[in-house]
Amino acid sequence: MRSLSVDKPEQKVAFRGGGFTFQSRRWVGFLVFIMLLLLAEWGTRSGVISPLTLPKPTDVFQIFVELYSSGLLFQHLIPSLLRLLVGAALGASLGIAVGLLIGLFSFVRAGLLPLVAAIFPIPKIALLPLFVIWFGIDEGSKYALIAFGTFTPTVVATFAAVDNVDRTLIRMGQSFGLSWVSIVRKIVLPGAMPGILAGLRISLAIAIILLVAAEMLGAEFGIGAYILQAGSLYDLERLFAGVVILSVLGVLVSAVIGAVERRLLDWRT
Amino acid sequence: MELRLSGVGHSYAGREVLRGVDLEVPEGQIVCIVGPSGCGKSTLLRMMGGLEVPAEGEVLQVGHSPEGCLNPLTFIFQDFALLPWRSVAGNVSLVLEDHPIARAERREMVADVLARTRLTEFVDALPRQLSGGMKQRVAIARALVVRPAVMLMDEPLSALDSQTRELLMDDLVNLWVRQPFTAVYVTHNLAEAVRLGHRIVVLSRRPGEVREVIQLDKPLAERGYGDAELEAQQKHLWDLMRAEAAAADAELVGG
Ligand SMILES: Nc1ncnc2c1ncn2[C@@H]1O[C@H](COP(=O)(O)OP(=O)(O)OP(=O)(O)O)[C@@H](O)[C@H]1O
Ligand SMILES: [Mg+2]
Numbered sequence: 001m002r003s004l005s006v007d008k009p010e011q012k013v014a015f016r017g018g019g020f021t022f023q024s025r026r027w028v029g030f031l032v033f034i035m036l037l038l039l040a041e042w043g044t045r046s047g048v049i050s051p052l053t054l055p056k057p058t059d060v061f062q063i064f065v066e067l068y069s070s071g072l073l074f075q076h077l078i079p080s081l082l083r084l085l086v087g088a089a090l091g092a093s094l095g096i097a098v099g100l101l102i103g104l105f106s107f108v109r110a111g112l113l114p115l116v117a118a119i120f121p122i123p124k125i126a127l128l129p130l131f132v133i134w135f136g137i138d139e140g141s142k143y144a145l146i147a148f149g150t151f152t153p154t155v156v157a158t159f160a161a162v163d164n165v166d167r168t169l170i171r172m173g174q175s176f177g178l179s180w181v182s183i184v185r186k187i188v189l190p191g192a193m194p195g196i197l198a199g200l201r202i203s204l205a206i207a208i209i210l211l212v213a214a215e216m217l218g219a220e221f222g223i224g225a226y227i228l229q230a231g232s233l234y235d236l237e238r239l240f241a242g243v244v245i246l247s248v249l250g251v252l253v254s255a256v257i258g259a260v261e262r263r264l265l266d267w268r269t
Numbered sequence: 270m271e272l273r274l275s276g277v278g279h280s281y282a283g284r285e286v287l288r289g290v291d292l293e294v295p296e297g298q299i300v301c302i303v304g305p306s307g308c309g310k311s312t313l314l315r316m317m318g319g320l321e322v323p324a325e326g327e328v329l330q331v332g333h334s335p336e337g338c339l340n341p342l343t344f345i346f347q348d349f350a351l352l353p354w355r356s357v358a359g360n361v362s363l364v365l366e367d368h369p370i371a372r373a374e375r376r377e378m379v380a381d382v383l384a385r386t387r388l389t390e391f392v393d394a395l396p397r398q399l400s401g402g403m404k405q406r407v408a409i410a411r412a413l414v415v416r417p418a419v420m421l422m423d424e425p426l427s428a429l430d431s432q433t434r435e436l437l438m439d440d441l442v443n444l445w446v447r448q449p450f451t452a453v454y455v456t457h458n459l460a461e462a463v464r465l466g467h468r469i470v471v472l473s474r475r476p477g478e479v480r481e482v483i484q485l486d487k488p489l490a491e492r493g494y495g496d497a498e499l500e501a502q503q504k505h506l507w508d509l510m511r512a513e514a515a516a517a518d519a520e521l522v523g524g
Binding site for chain 1: 363
């Protein structure tokens with residue numbers, strides 16, 4: 001055999017199986033971010049970008065330092081975080097509960113699914129005046145708005161996740177005579193958890209958007225109020241400082257959910 | 270405990286799947302059910318386990334469950350049906366958790382059954398870390414831990430490669446020899462049927478009727494891989510099934 005291939009061309013088989021797999025490359029995102037910042041800094045300093053278009057990143061940073069040292073940062077941040085926490089916790093837990101009910105009982109599904117479909121597309125911000133009348137101009141209406149906004153996407157994600165739970169596992173539970181509660185708690189709920197958490201990612205982002213909206217309409221303190229004040233004065237540095245806080249909040253929420261996923265869903269590959 | 274089926278028939282959406290099935294599963298024996306694809310074997314098994322109600326006829330359990338039996342009719346599924354978020358030990362203890370058993374005793378039962386199925390090393394492994402054969406052994410352990418009166422197995426080995434299948438068949442034979450259990454074993458594989466069955470029930474193609482019942486008297490422990498006597502039985506079974514299988518195969522799915 002060997003002698004036969006002596007004068008035939010030899011070539012290594014080329015690798016063509018790369019790509020299309022997910023690899024963790026955290027630093028790339030970070031690098032893109034730094035590059036953009038550097039670009040903005042260079043542009044504003046050299047005058048390519050006029051100061052009316054974009055504030056200088058270093059100036060925005062300066063604002064942060066001031067905010068922090070004057071204690072104003074926490075004066076705005078803490079009420080916002082509280083509203084987000086209360087509103088989102090309320091909306092998400094109610095949403096998961098209702099989603100489970102819709103997923104588990106066909107009667108509830110028949111009754112509530114059209115209602116959810118009707119509520120889902122309403123821009124919740126439009127209902128703020130109504131909430132102000134119902135729950136008062138103070139914190140109540142803000143909690144309600146955020147809760148309501150997180151509620152519907154959580155419901156939809158949860159019942160879809162319940163629908164997707166492997167039926168053979170439920171059959172298995174029944175065949176071993178597990179109680180209904182056990183089947184829901186030990187089979188349906190963990191099986192739906194990936195879908196529920198994916199839904200929460202979206203719901204919580206919506207919660208942040210609604211938080212700002214609520215604070216823009218009648219709040220003395222809060223990130224939304226701060227951004228609104230800065231915006232009405234065309235104070236771009238302050239405006240950007242507020243926006244950066246929101247972005248950081250979004251990243252943090254996403255990181256928290258990522259951590260929860262790693263903890264609860266470590267059984268996945 | 271015995272199972273007795275009389276005149277069992279069933280239809281799905283007007284399509285007759287089973288017709289007049291009479292069947293007896295004697296205590297301490299393994300009854301294999303073979304038949305062409307779609308003849309209603311799985312449906313029959315689900316009826317025996319109370320997961321489905323026959324439209325005609327009845328399924329009776331006769332006699333008492335053995336001492337300490339927690340789930341008389343226990344399934345072993347083709348696709349294992351293990352909870353991917355629970356460890357091997359967790360999957361086994363799942364089926365005990367609804368019973369009033371002290372935690373320590375439960376742990377002992379799990380450890381004992383895992384030792385019997387030679388899984389002790391893998392107590393903390395998650396299903397995704399296990400091979401197919403290993404997963405099915407976990408499912409077998411889960412079934413054994415509830416001390417079933419009758420085990421209902423739906424093609425338990427057909428998702429496995431043929432070597433693993435041989436090994437697991439030996440495992441099942443050993444388990445049975447050590448402590449005879451009653452089982453209904455649905456399979457496509459005639460070699461499995463002649464290896465494990467005390468009695469082999471051949472079903473016709475849809476609608477499934479009992480075509481023939483074959484009694485195999487050779488003790489399980491003496492049956493081995495490539496046994497000439499078994500080969501002859503297997504050939505006889507194949508002759509019975511050949512025409513049915515060909516006809517069933519030529520039918521339109523859902524037709
Ligand atoms: N829940 C169901 N609804 C409607 N039709 C069904 C249902 N379950 C099974 N069938 C139909 O009944 C027939 C028998 O199904 P069954 O699964 O019992 O066959 P089987 O002998 O186990 O087949 P296989 O050898 O492929 O596992 C098939 O034609 C199948 O399509
Ligand atoms: Mg089947």
